[in-house]
Amino acid sequence: MAAVERQQWDVVVVGAGGAGLRAAIEARERGARTAVICKSLFGKAHTVMAEGGIAAAMANANENDTWQVHFRDTMRGGKFLNQWRMAELHAREAPERVWELETWGALFDRTADGRISQRNFGGHEYPRLAHVGDRTGLELIRTLQQKIVALQQEDHRATGDYESRLKVFQECTVTRVLKDGERVSGVFGYERETGRFLVLQAPSVILATGGIGKSFKVTSNSWEYTGDGHALALLAGAPLVNMEFVQFHPTGMVWPPSVKGILVTESVRGDGGVLRNSEGKRFMFDYVPDVFKDKYAESEEEADRWYADPDHNRRPPELLPRDEVARAINAEVKAGRGSPHGGVFLDVSTRMPAEVVRRRLPSMYHQFKELADVDITAEPMEVGPTCHYVMGGVAVDSDTAAARGVPGLYAAGEVAGGMHGSNRLGGNSLSDLLVFGRRAGRYAAEYAHGLADRRPPVDEAQVDTAAAEALRPFTAGAADESAAGAGGSVGAGGEAGPPENPYTLHQELQQTMNDLVGIIRREGEMEQALRGLAELRVRARRAGVEGHRQFNPGWHLALDLRNMLLVSECVARAALERTESRGGHTREDHPAMDRAWRNVNLLCSLADPTGGLAAADPARAQIRLARERTEPIRPDLLALFEKEELVKYLAEEELYE
């Protein structure tokens, strides 16, 4: 079999965004020899694209802010489906995680008295987001990257080797988590640069791979977001939870076509920007749902007063949670009141002086100027919804970030499910990465330490199978030639047939998900999507590659297709099953939120653990769904809400428990 480079580590972190790097720092500081594997160069992860800020109740901008208020906002934003213990830990620990970044050299924007400045954002009762202009994600990733370098400098002084205790394997892709029985034994992957295979043996593996947006055509996500960690968990036997909840950020660029989907930060609205339709109307006042009626302004005058006097006025409806704003924009465009390029107008030019726009929103100014020839200080932007974030993910233990049923497997950040319920609030992602990245690093290190010398061995047969799977695209053409030589290219097993272009398959997948499992969903369309996905899955088995293994993007994409198809099926199946509308899941045929679904989680797992039969047969499903009742919310946390509010969300029997 193919030559494979082998190494031993205590903890392997897959992914080098905010969650992965924070996990690696924690694991290394707790004495575990830690390896980080990432698909891009170190410091380029998708976290750099986060703009608005990190939500943490530090109370620098409004002294009334506390973790309890943050917890409440998070639960409301997620429509009470959140794994409440995660939301609690997140709200309690976020301030410490932000302050700690300052001790590693981060430079946030400041308040007049020298503390960390905090800005308003959708769904947050008080100004809560620590930020650096509109490039907060870059500051976060650079700070964590530089902390890793600082630890490596320490190790260099102690051992003479920068990488003796903490090493980043950049531009490597993991394709399988290896197991010894139930337990994790390491990972299998390849170096993108050379195409060589790599086995890192480790008792603990932390998935921190981010999201799934690249399965959708219009998305704010980078190429890395192919659902790798979601798929790795499924293939390793760990279930995913609530995959139907996909956040469409209300404001992505809509023109020119080549930039469609690129994010326009929520800070634009947080700092005073307003949404208008083609008639010039601030339409969000018409879209405040019942559950939020008493918390949002009813007139433009009140909304405008709120920026200066938030204690005596209610917030503008442009700052509703993202799911509400995205649906509203969608409805306006559908009603024929959209902008020339099929979005709506987002305006800061009439709301603040040009120099304030350039100071507070420098990268938005730059982005529109460079990519769309639009000067946002002088004219409105055109924006529309874009696939941004998946709330669903690996089902984890709230405290330890451990995946279910697979000892040694952990997940943190976007790849983990539960924390955000059915909809994430802006700013809660960067804080999530830090809080649960650290927890995953801690518990993964403790678990590895507890095993001491009894490290699970790597099963050679699994390594061989993984290598064969990775090499398959190179022989797709050869299989076809032999089939053609035998006088036919059609086979029920789906193996025969012409080799497929992975780029074409990817485009068809994105179109399918965008059109049929997008922001507004219908039963018939999702069934159609599932049939389409099954056919694409069979064709993807024949994805062929030209050239060789050295830095070959066609090969990389052919391998990523497996993951995108798996997670897409999870999204479609769970979305079909949940017959209500809640947060990032909107059913046209079931438009209301249903309290009976409040305490129901949908779990996705692999239908055929060997993966073989289902992949080759369009009639079989790859994913099996199960319903599960959520754990009742702890009484002292429920007591943070008014009874009248709880009635809107909780099922009858939950209220009386």
Place this chain on the structure above:
Amino acid sequence: MSGYEARFKVWRGDAGGGGLEDFTVEVNDGEVVLDIVHRLQATQAPDLAVRWNCKAGKCGSCSAEINGRPRLMCMTRMSVFDRAETITITPLRAFPVIRDLVTDVGFNYDKAREVPAFVPPDGLGPGEYRMFQEDVNRSQEFRKCIECFLCQDTCHVVRDHEENKRAFAGPRFLMRVAELDMHPLDAAAGAGLDRGRAAQDEHGLGYCNITKCCTEVCPEGIKITDNALIPLKERAVDRKYDPLVWLGSKIRRRSGA
């Protein structure tokens, strides 16, 4: 505006050698060079190697040389070129080629490790840091850096002088030294580390003769030369030739901390 066919020359090859390959490819309204490279991959050259990530000018992955000028492919609009023009894309020249448009940028990661990290001030716990906006502005400008390494690529000290790489950190990492030196709470001086002197002695600041090439190619518009390198040179010179200035600055920093 409608689509048109553009002519491209793209460098293809690896460490063993290579050359420019001709392509004719469709271009649509509003597209950037990276869109064209992706269309080449999808339709004509599936194994064309290129790095990219965010496609929004925020990650600094898709650096290349377009008609000889170091640029981000995702932020270079096709509309800046004449339709009749043949556009040439080549990999960054200062770094060894891996394949096609992908180079080995390991030099930069090695240099990053040679710059001593932020030194947290004694006696201040998490949450106790107080800094004023006017005092963090300078370092914040440098922290806008997306590490695209275009400045490293264009800097003549290393662009055609491989032999200088050992002793010279390059504009990006000299700027990192300046950033830490100007950080209001960095306690390096108290720990016996003079960042200005280290820039001169360890990181090759003396090689820089302020031609501002780095500033010109910076996609973030950071004034690398004026705001980072020149002030750093001034401090280094002060300290080197005037022991009293050097001592005074140390004492002032300590009492301020």
